[in-house]
Amino acid sequence: MSDVTETGLITVAAVVENLAFLTPLGPAEALAPADQRLVFAVVFRGPFTGRVVLALGAGVAEAMYGNLTGSGDITAVAHDDALEVGKELANVIAGNLIPAIYGSEHEFHLDAPVLGAPRALTGLHFSLELAEGALSVGIERD
Amino acid sequence: MGYHILVVDDNRIIRTMAMRAVTMSSLPISTMVEAENGQIALERMRAGTVDLVLLDINMPVMNGEEFLTALRQDAVLKPTPVIVVSTESNIQRIARLRAMGAGFVHKPFKPEELVAAVNRLMVFMKPDAGAAHV
Numbered sequence: 539m540s541d542v543t544e545t546g547l548i549t550v551a552a553v554v555e556n557l558a559f560l561t562p563l564g565p566a567e568a569l570a571p572a573d574q575r576l577v578f579a580v581v582f583r584g585p586f587t588g589r590v591v592l593a594l595g596a597g598v599a600e601a602m603y604g605n606l607t608g609s610g611d612i613t614a615v616a617h618d619d620a621l622e623v624g625k626e627l628a629n630v631i632a633g634n635l636i637p638a639i640y641g642s643e644h645e646f647h648l649d650a651p652v653l654g655a656p657r658a659l660t661g662l663h664f665s666l667e668l669a670e671g672a673l674s675v676g677i678e679r680d
Numbered sequence: 681m682g683y684h685i686l687v688v689d690d691n692r693i694i695r696t697m698a699m700r701a702v703t704m705s706s707l708p709i710s711t712m713v714e715a716e717n718g719q720i721a722l723e724r725m726r727a728g729t730v731d732l733v734l735l736d737i738n739m740p741v742m743n744g745e746e747f748l749t750a751l752r753q754d755a756v757l758k759p760t761p762v763i764v765v766s767t768e769s770n771i772q773r774i775a776r777l778r779a780m781g782a783g784f785v786h787k788p789f790k791p792e793e794l795v796a797a798v799n800r801l802m803v804f805m806k807p808d809a810g811a812a813h814v
Contacts, residue, residue, distance in 0.1 A: 557788035606697055619693065626691045629738060630787050633767020642769045648738050650690060 539565075542639060546664040548637040550675050554633050554640070554666065558623070559605035562667035568665045569593045569674040571656035572585070576620065578628035579654040582636055584646035588679035590632035591659065592624070592651075601670035625651040631675055637668045639677065682708035683802065684729045688747065689736035689765070690715075691760050698734050698765065702789040718747025725757050732802060734784070734794075736792040739765040745773070748780050761801050765789065 539547075551562040574593040581589045599620035604612035606623060628651040636646050639662070659665075659676035666673055684732035685702055687695045695714045703709060715729075719742040721733065733751075737744035742763060752758045761763040768774055774784060785797045 556790065579757055603693070606693055608771060620689055622691055622693045627696050629691075630767050633738070633787065634769070637769040642771060648767075649693045650740050 540554075542662065543664065546635060546662070546675070547666065549589055549635050550631055550664050550673075551666060552559065553627070553634050554668065556675070557630050558602040558627055560601060563667045563669060566665040566667040566672055566674075568659045568663055568676075569595055569672055571658055574656040574674075575599070575671070576624045578624055578651045579649045580632035581626050581649040582632065582646045583649075584636075585644050586679060587678060589636060589679060590626040590628070591654065591657070591676040592631055593656065593674045594624055594627075595673060596671055598668065598671040599627075601668075602627060607654055621653065625653075630631055635659040635675065635677070682710035683731040685712045685732050685734065686712050686721060686724055686730045687712065687714050687734045688696040688716075688718065688739070689734075689746070690716050690739040691736075692716075694736070697791075698794065701794045702734070702798060705789055707798060707802055718742030718750070721747055722750060722754075722757075725751075725760070730760055730799065733760055733762045734763050734798075735766075735775075736761050737764060737768055747783060748777065754764060758798050762793075763797050763801060765794065804808065 549633050554560045573595055575593045575596050577600055578592045600612040600615040601617045602623045612662045632648055659674050663676035687698045689695045699712050713724055715724050717739045735744045764777050765785045767787045783797050783801050785794050
């Protein structure tokens, strides 16, 4: 495993645990587009531009919603609520991952997360198996 | 008698989380209001008393840094204490925010970290001091 991959995985895992109270189990293969239930993109602009893409597998957004709101029943989480928590997870992952990978001496501005379409993650990407499902994060540079 | 808190974040669920964390502090709280961007936050502050602002940075319409700049240029609103709650890690940007008198809590935060930052900042304030009111 390269240093960059390890850094990325550790950073994503820390956010997943500390923000979403999810349980990372270890590295995983990238989520295939067919397995991506929600996808968010966060455009970043700085010395270079690109986007951080977060792809969530089944059940992850719902589990996060339950953890953040204390709701015991996550079988009927509203789609809007799943989108809200997914956007925040994407925002915080991007905000932590970009400086971890590229250094905090650069100033990057992040756009608000937007909902995207499932996609194959190429280039730099990090995937985690969770007790609650799986997720993948990719960095696409323009 | 208690503090009037304004939570500014474009994410509805994160606003709820932040409000829950603040209620866990030892602060007496009179009101908690929300705003989804800096522009609405300024409107809320001009409409009523706000003793403390919890502020996200990355928001549409008016982001946190733009809001803080406008706040510190307003003769009535400028003394209002602000805690920035953000993923920001760039040293220069954090220095700019701190130079405008803002406290800082890094996301992801533990609720007790936010509570500690609020308690540290508000120990010098008195409830209903009317830091900013029309």
